Amino acid sequence: MSTSSVPQWVVNAAEWDMDPYVIVCRALKDAGVPFLVIGAFGINLHAIEMGKGVVTHDLDLLLPARSEPLAHAFRSLAQAGATFTWMGESLPIPNEWLLADLVRARACIKVTLGLGEIDLVLLAAGLDFDELWPRREARTLGTLSVDTIPLVDLLRSKAAANRSKDRFFLEIWREQLGEMLQADERRRARCAPDPPDAP
Numbered sequence: 001m002s003t004s005s006v007p008q009w010v011v012n013a014a015e016w017d018m019d020p021y022v023i024v025c026r027a028l029k030d031a032g033v034p035f036l037v038i039g040a041f042g043i044n045l046h047a048i049e050m051g052k053g054v055v056t057h058d059l060d061l062l063l064p065a066r067s068e069p070l071a072h073a074f075r076s077l078a079q080a081g082a083t084f085t086w087m088g089e090s091l092p093i094p095n096e097w098l099l100a101d102l103v104r105a106r107a108c109i110k111v112t113l114g115l116g117e118i119d120l121v122l123l124a125a126g127l128d129f130d131e132l133w134p135r136r137e138a139r140t141l142g143t144l145s146v147d148t149i150p151l152v153d154l155l156r157s158k159a160a161a162n163r164s165k166d167r168f169f170l171e172i173w174r175e176q177l178g179e180m181l182q183a184d185e186r187r188r189a190r191c192a193p194d195p196p197d198a199p
Contacts (some may be wrong), residue, residue, distance in 0.1 A: 020116025022142040042148040047141035065122040067099040082113040126160035190196035
């Protein structure tokens with residue numbers, strides 16, 4: 001596939017270090033906040049590594065459902081200039097009681113930075129942060145290394161969410177996603193350790 005079909009931020013990665021999505025991910029990494037890129041953006045990270053690309057304008061980040069990393073996320077993103085909303089209402093940097101409420105509700109917190117719209121997600125369809133974290137996979141966003149999850153888990157989550165936009169995404173990209181899954185399976189087969197010799 002020609003470079004014209006690959007998102008421009010991959011071709012000019014250094015120029016995109018000021019992209020809102022890169023700024024958010026870098027702020028979280030610098031603050032030591034663990035996160036996983038999920039949703040269509042996570043799928044796109046896999047696609048780009050294969051020389052492909054899917055269209056998405058949303059960045060979803062799965063965080064552990066605990067108060068401490070969430071508090072660090074709020075502080076680091078606020079310092080980067082981000083604002084927050086939850087359930088349509090403006091959200092200040094939360095105190096410990098509000099943090100506990102957000103964790104208890106498994107809130108989806110919307111982060112706005114420039115023209116970027118990012119969701120901090122504490123619960124996602126079919127995804128458990130603590131189960132997936134040991135299986136995380138590094139991918140490149142601009143000049144930044146970020147963690148996502150295996151492609152098959154991203155696609156299963158999309159199917160499990162079963163919203164109209166998820167069904168539409170899976171349908172219009174069905175052929176390319178199928179090719180990507182096959183390529184991913186071949187890569188994993190090549191990287192799998194050899195079975196032990198028989199005793």
